[in-house]
Amino acid sequence: MFSRRHTTQQTDLERRLRSERPEAPSELLAAVAARIRDVSEPRRSRIRPVLALATLGVVVVVFASLGGIGYASSAARQAARKLETVVQSKPSSHEATPLSAGQQQYGPVPVPPYPPPKPTPPPSPTPPPSTNPTPPPPSNGGGGGGTPGGGGGTEGQGHGQTGGGQSPGSVTGVAGQGAGQTQGSGLPFTGLSLLLPVGLAILLVGGGILLRRRARDLSD
Amino acid sequence: MSLFRPSRDPLADPTPLVRRVYSYVAYRLGDGPDAEDVTGEVFERALRYRSNFDPAKGEPASWLLGIARRCVDSALAQRVDTVPDVREQPDPADLEGETVARVGLAESLARLPERDRDMIALRYGADLTAAQIAALFEMSTNAVEVALHRALARLRSLLENESSEEAVRVRPPSPVSDVEAGTT
Numbered sequence: 001m002f003s004r005r006h007t008t009q010q011t012d013l014e015r016r017l018r019s020e021r022p023e024a025p026s027e028l029l030a031a032v033a034a035r036i037r038d039v040s041e042p043r044r045s046r047i048r049p050v051l052a053l054a055t056l057g058v059v060v061v062v063f064a065s066l067g068g069i070g071y072a073s074s075a076a077r078q079a080a081r082k083l084e085t086v087v088q089s090k091p092s093s094h095e096a097t098p099l100s101a102g103q104q105q106y107g108p109v110p111v112p113p114y115p116p117p118k119p120t121p122p123p124s125p126t127p128p129p130s131t132n133p134t135p136p137p138p139s140n141g142g143g144g145g146g147t148p149g150g151g152g153g154t155e156g157q158g159h160g161q162t163g164g165g166q167s168p169g170s171v172t173g174v175a176g177q178g179a180g181q182t183q184g185s186g187l188p189f190t191g192l193s194l195l196l197p198v199g200l201a202i203l204l205v206g207g208g209i210l211l212r213r214r215a216r217d218l219s220d
Numbered sequence: 221m222s223l224f225r226p227s228r229d230p231l232a233d234p235t236p237l238v239r240r241v242y243s244y245v246a247y248r249l250g251d252g253p254d255a256e257d258v259t260g261e262v263f264e265r266a267l268r269y270r271s272n273f274d275p276a277k278g279e280p281a282s283w284l285l286g287i288a289r290r291c292v293d294s295a296l297a298q299r300v301d302t303v304p305d306v307r308e309q310p311d312p313a314d315l316e317g318e319t320v321a322r323v324g325l326a327e328s329l330a331r332l333p334e335r336d337r338d339m340i341a342l343r344y345g346a347d348l349t350a351a352q353i354a355a356l357f358e359m360s361t362n363a364v365e366v367a368l369h370r371a372l373a374r375l376r377s378l379l380e381n382e383s384s385e386e387a388v389r390v391r392p393p394s395p396v397s398d399v400e401a402g403t404t
Contacts, residue, residue, distance in 0.1 A: 013376055017344035020325055022246035024239050028256050032238045032263045036231050039267050216272070 230280035336371035
């Protein structure tokens with residue numbers, strides 16, 4: 001489309017435009033360079049990391065003074081131990097699990113369900129025997145526990161007072177309740193609730209972002 | 221990590237940037253104090269907004285020339301006369317070839333449409349690539365190359381007209397025509 005002459009002319013024009021372009025006076029170059037040097041941008045950028053390091057130091061000191069480092073290290077140790085046991089106890093899929101000696105002799109052991117089901121509470125407790133000074137009439141049904149133990153003396157009387165057949169059941173019920181309470185509540189919480197510091201941190205970070213954005217808008 | 225990233229400070233090495241910005245501004249406004257003032261203003265704005273510079277979006281030169289374009293546009297809007305008086309009318313007796321050529325180029329550039337002048341100033345004054353100009357104009361690179369080609373064609377025809385007019389102006393009157401004028 002373009003002839004050789006046309007292309008050459010255009011190249012000459014381009015060369016001329018480049019060679020004859022106006023040059024900046026040396027005074028202007030020096031003035032602009034000096035102005036840029038005067039502006040304190042680098043000093044500000046040096047302050048920032050120092051400020052960040054100082055804040056980090058304060059946070060670490062506060063964390064250490066509250067015992068956070070000890071908690072963190074023990075938690076990490078526990079996690080590592082747990083991980084180690086999980087990795088060691090995990091059987092590989094391709095090799096068969098060997099039976100233990102007990103299992104070989106008695107067969108597989110049934111695994112009880114976890115958590116164990118709560119036993120039903122006793123229907124109603126019997127009144128204490130001390131409130132009734134008169135000795136109870138000899139009964140055939142209730143004294144079943146006591147009468148056979150008549151030769152046993154006090155033990156047979158005690159069982160007879162509490163009502164024979166119900167007594168072992170009530171004891172088991174109390175024991176079951178006690179175990180259930182211990183499992184449900186666990187140990188009391190003695191650490192620092194994370195809600196407060198996390199909320200404070202989110203508030204501070206959000207405030208910082210807002211301030212930075214506002215400052216940028218103002219400078220624009 | 222920061223060792224592998226380009227410098228965030230766009231004005232770390234200002235001297236070549238000042239040269240490029242000044243050439244661009246002078247191609248659009250004409251060489252002289254106006255161009256110096258606008259160049260100074262460009263760098264003042266750059267100092268103010270240097271924290272907004274993002275090296276991922278482009279080079280410092282492109283960023284500065286984006287500022288320079290806005291500064292030149294506002295300077296042109298403030299000008300009363302739209303066409304600057306760049307004709308210096310050199311004395312035909314002591315014409316130097318280079319001076320004539322420079323004045324002719326500046327005058328022809330001043331007669332170009334503003335968009336053509338902008339493109340030529342960015343390409344040959346500030347040494348931007350077609351792709352960088354395309355990013356500034358939000359056009360495709362191919363469209364910028366076509367526009368530059370047309371702008372150069374217009375400039376060339378203006379320069380040819382200019383040289384023919386100069387030749388007519390400089391040519392001494394022929395003695396025959398004087399005699400004819402005297403007789404009539």
